[in-house]
Amino acid sequence: MSIQIQGYSGTVTGGDGPTYKTMRVTVRPVDYGSLGQYRCLMRSNPIMAAGLGSGADVFQARWVSTPQLAILWGLSLDMWCSTGFSAGFANFTLTVARSWTVDGSGGAAADLTGNNQKLRTNMASSAMGAIRISNGSSLLTTGTRTLDSSPEGQAVFSVGTSSFTTYITQASLYGAMSLESGGNPAPIVLAQNEGVVVRATVPATGTWGHGVTMAWSEVAAY
Amino acid sequence: MAIQIQGYSGVVAEVDGTTFRALRVTVRPVDYGALGQYRIAMVSGTMAAGLAAASEIFQLRWTQTPNLAIIWGVNLDGLSGSATAFTAGFAFINLTIARAWSGDGSGGSAATLTGNNQKLRTSMATTSMGSIRISSTGALGVGTKTLDAQPEGQISFSMNTNVSVNYQTMIGLYGPSSLEDGGNPAPIVLAQNEGVVVRSTVPATGTWQFGISTAWTEVASY
Numbered sequence: 001m002s003i004q005i006q007g008y009s010g011t012v013t014g015g016d017g018p019t020y021k022t023m024r025v026t027v028r029p030v031d032y033g034s035l036g037q038y039r040c041l042m043r044s045n046p047i048m049a050a051g052l053g054s055g056a057d058v059f060q061a062r063w064v065s066t067p068q069l070a071i072l073w074g075l076s077l078d079m080w081c082s083t084g085f086s087a088g089f090a091n092f093t094l095t096v097a098r099s100w101t102v103d104g105s106g107g108a109a110a111d112l113t114g115n116n117q118k119l120r121t122n123m124a125s126s127a128m129g130a131i132r133i134s135n136g137s138s139l140l141t142t143g144t145r146t147l148d149s150s151p152e153g154q155a156v157f158s159v160g161t162s163s164f165t166t167y168i169t170q171a172s173l174y175g176a177m178s179l180e181s182g183g184n185p186a187p188i189v190l191a192q193n194e195g196v197v198v199r200a201t202v203p204a205t206g207t208w209g210h211g212v213t214m215a216w217s218e219v220a221a222y
Numbered sequence: 223m224a225i226q227i228q229g230y231s232g233v234v235a236e237v238d239g240t241t242f243r244a245l246r247v248t249v250r251p252v253d254y255g256a257l258g259q260y261r262i263a264m265v266s267g268t269m270a271a272g273l274a275a276a277s278e279i280f281q282l283r284w285t286q287t288p289n290l291a292i293i294w295g296v297n298l299d300g301l302s303g304s305a306t307a308f309t310a311g312f313a314f315i316n317l318t319i320a321r322a323w324s325g326d327g328s329g330g331s332a333a334t335l336t337g338n339n340q341k342l343r344t345s346m347a348t349t350s351m352g353s354i355r356i357s358s359t360g361a362l363g364v365g366t367k368t369l370d371a372q373p374e375g376q377i378s379f380s381m382n383t384n385v386s387v388n389y390q391t392m393i394g395l396y397g398p399s400s401l402e403d404g405g406n407p408a409p410i411v412l413a414q415n416e417g418v419v420v421r422s423t424v425p426a427t428g429t430w431q432f433g434i435s436t437a438w439t440e441v442a443s444y
Contacts, residue, residue: 005245006224007237014243024244031248087305087386089431091265098338149334152342154263156300156433160386171392179261179295179397179437184252184407186259186294186437189343 035068035218036123040110046136047082047209052202055093057140059198059212060104062097064129066192071217073187074175075196077155078211079168084161085206092200092210093151094173100193102144107134127218129195136207147197152188159203170213173198189222257289257440258346262333263299264356265433271306272426277361280420280434281327283320285352287414292439294409295397296418298377299433301390308381308428315422315432316373317395323415325366330355350440352417369419374410381425390432395420411444 005013005023016022029037042059052058063070077092110131115121134140153174157167172178174196176187188196198212227235227245238244251259266279273279284291296317333354338344355362375396379389396410396418410418420434 001223004224005235005237006226007245008226008234009236011237011240011243012224013237013245024242025247026238026242026244028238028246028248089268089302089304091433093263093265096341098344146338148341149339151263152261152340153435154265154299154433155392156265156302156431157388157391158302158304158386158431167388168391174261179297179394179435183249184292184294184409184439185249186251186261186342186439191344194344 030071030217030219030222032217032219034124035220037119037217038117038126039119039213039215040117040131041211041213042108042110042131042133043211044133044135044209047207048134049136050083050205050207052200054201055199057104057142057197058134058200058210060140060195061131061214062100062103062129062195063190064192065127068127069219069222070128070190071187071219071222072190072196073215073217075173075212075214076170077168077173078170079208080166081159081206081208082164083205083207084163085159085203087160088203090157090159090167090202092155092173092198094153095147095151095197095199096188097145097147097195097197100143100145100195103130104132104143105141106138107132107140133212159206252292252439252441254439254441256347257442259342259439260340260349261342261435261437262340262354263433263435264331264333264354266356266431267358268304269357269430270359271429273361273422273424275423276421278327278364278419279357279362279422279432281362281417282354282436283323283326283352283417284412285415286350289350290441290444291351291412292409292441292444293412293418294437294439296395296420297397297435298390298393298395299435300388300392301432302430303385303387303389304429305385306427306429307383307385308425310382311425312378313381313389313424314376314378315395315420316376318369318373318419318421319410320367320369320417320419323365323367323417326353327355327365328363330357330362356434381428
């Protein structure tokens with residue numbers, strides 16, 4: 001006996017065709033309930049001055065809500081220079097921060113109020129505690145937190161003496177699917193007082209800019 | 223007769239609409255139970271010139287039993303020359319599965335894998351990964367193991383006499399961009415004393431830096 005699968009609203013599912021006899025599916029977002037999905041781009045403006053300390057924070061996102069969770073799906077990086085560097089290696093890393101009890105400071109902080117960064121206006125306002133990026137006139141302070149011993153994502157590259165060079169364009173420092181062959185999702189799931197930090201190590205003399213784009217969902221459970 | 227699919231919590235699955243009659247699905251990770259999902263990014267030091275052909279520069283070794291480690295992907299996060307250029311020639315970076323790995327490798331920088339480090343959610347278990355190490359300036363000690371006769375992943379490219387060249391940006395040595403188009407999952411599933419090794423062959427004279435990222439899930443069965 002054949003049976004049909006009927007959705008919640010009464011629509012019956014369709015089979016795709018007689019060749020493979022598969023069922024059709026459509027992928028929907030993780031159920032955010034009364035919360036939502038968000039995306040935020042931040043850019044250093046003015047650009048970064050020369051002489052940044054090795055491993056300095058250049059982007060921070062901190063989740064403070066409870067019992068909700070923030071699911072961080074991905075984070076990408078752009079990086080370019082104005083004045084050329086002394087030739088050398090650059091390393092931008094993404095690291096998970098835990099027990100983040102005191103927020104960082106400095107840089108430019110995102111305005112996360114109202115409808116800002118919602119991917120659908122009827123979603124709730126983001127409950128993200130803070131998102132900030134460093135810039136030439138204001139570096140980030142770290143606050144109080146514990147970083148993992150090794151980063152979870154990175155970009156490794158050389159920089160040279162040429163001015164106005166684009167080094168990194170939308171490189172994924174973290175992607176929930178970027179390393180998961182076959183589509184196993186592996187987002188970073190943030191509980192209260194957890195977050196992610198992008199740190200930079202660049203050679204001397206160059207002045208440079210960076211942009212960071214981050215996508216996340218806020219959910220009651222996952 | 224039509225039936226409905228009711229989830230464990232009583233929610234009935236929905237069909238998306240009458241055009242395609244597709245069942246709505248949302249993709250979740252492989253069920254890691256009491257174990258977890260992890261990711262790590264490691265960067266080398268400045269690799270000295272004259273590395274022997276096929277030197278090991280990254281090692282990941284799983285030692286636990288009866289649990290399994292599912293390696294979803296291994297990325298080369300960049301490979302860059304310095305101000306000390308290479309002689310022109312070919313480079314070959316590959317990933318190979320190691321079996322019967324009874325004596326751990328040595329040298330380089332070993333990751334700290336205790337506590338919360340590298341968890342993608344703090345409530346996950348501490349990783350049971352035996353060791354992960356990356357070269358500092360030269361080849362890693364190989365330990366005792368059997369490598370497959372041929373690699374499972376690779377990147378081959380030319381190097382030249384220019385300084386500060388970014389030879390590779392982020393590229394999958396193993397993983398999502400590779401061979402399983404259409405979403406067929408083909409992770410490397412490691413049992414006790416198995417692992418993966420990245421080996422490199424580069425031309426003479428140049429000094430260089432590289433980074434490696436990998437993502438894995440630890441499960442009781444798969």
